[in-house]
Amino acid sequence: MEYMGDCNVGDFFKWSVLTGSIFAVLLMMVSFDSPRENNSLEASANMHLINDTEIPILMYHHFTEIESETSSTTVTVERFEEHMSALKDAGYNTITDDQLYRFLHFDEALPEKPIMITMDDGYESNYIHAYPILKELGMNATIYLVVNDQEKTPGTIPHLTWEQTKEMYKAGVMDIQSHTFDSHYYIESETDEGPALITIGKNEDKEVYLERIRKDLTQSKKIIESQLQKEVVTITYPYGATNEDVINIAKETGYKLGITVQIGTNNSESSPFKLKRLNVINQYDGGTLLNKIEGLE
Structure with a gap:
């Protein structure tokens, strides 16, 4: 060595x-x-x-096969299919209210180019026309029910039955959330009139008004949850009208999200009870809708 x-x-x-x-x-x-x-x-x-991440929420209401029946809240079936195909081809991925809730509250990741498709009021045309299109394309949407109008035709347009509602929900195509139990109307106050959800009626004091709102939001949530055996997390305000009293009651009664009709998109900094949407009209073709969405971001 x-x-x-x-x-x-x-x-x-x-x-x-x-x-x-x-x-x-x-x-x-x-x-x-x-x-x-x-x-x-x-x-x-x-x-x-x-x-x-920016999350657009699109707003629809009723669908028709007759062009002359279109309005700010009514879109033709053909146009709706064009919209959905354009979104899918552009790489958008539809998400549910639960996914949005977990994103906003727990920072859970969303798919690339997330988007929500929403339908207010609960018209039967959602089942007859929109549901098959979404199912065929592998997309989903959310219907916000005015619960007291289920199984009825309060105006000229029939609303969903519970059987139709359950079918769409169980298929995983349509989520179901609340648009109040029965507060989609205007009410007279001492000086004027306004949306029932935010207006103290002329024969009400503040305490009676608050109890009316609490009863409505609680009843809507409980009935949907009982019918579908699911948690209701979202309240969509009729006419987009809300105030701090409504938001506080929504929180107290177990809602996690609140959606308005204010134009815009949403992100991780958005207020969960003041979420924004884009109302989609029949005049938008597929390309116009994509441009409108991009303009929000």
């Missing part, structure tokens, strides 16, 4: 073992630190994506 100066073989062996042990410890430290560093970078990247 080559001469090692003052170090004998035993000392050299001890020195080698010690050096190797130190090296092994350092290697383990690097190995343990790397995943944490990678996870941190990955979490940062995911948070960046969450913060950058």
Whole structure:
């Protein structure tokens, strides 16, 4: 063996073992630190994506096969199909109210280019016309029911039956949420009239008004949950009208989201009870609708 100066073989062996042990410890430290560093970078990247996510919510009501019946709240079946096909071809992915809730409250990631399709009031045309189109395209939407109008024709347009509603929900195509129990009308106040949800009636005081709203939101939620065996998380305000009293009652009665008709898109900084939408009209072809959505972002 080559001469090692003052170090004998035993000392050299001890020195080698010690050096190797130190090296092994350092290697383990690097190995343990790397995943944490990678996870941190990955979490940062995911948070960046969450913060950058914009979520348009489209608003529809009723569908018809007759062009002359279209209005600001009525779209032809042909046009609706064109809209949905345009969204799908452009890479949009439809999401549910539950997904939006988890995104806003828990930062859960959404699919790329998320979008919500919503339908107010609960018209039977949602079942007859919109449901088959969405099912064929592999998309979903949410219907917001005026619960007291179920199984009825309060005006000239019939509303959904519970049997139709259950079929769409169980198929995973239509989510079902609340548009109040029976507050989709205008009410007289002492000086004027306004949406029932935000107006103290001329024969009411503040306490009676608040109890009326609390009873309505509670009843709507309980009936839908009983009929469909699901949690109701969203209240969509009739006419888009809300105030702090309504929002506080919605929170107290178990709602997690509130949707208006204010024009705009939504992101991680949006108020969960003041979400924005875009009303879709029959004059928009597929390309126009995509441009309108992009203009919101």
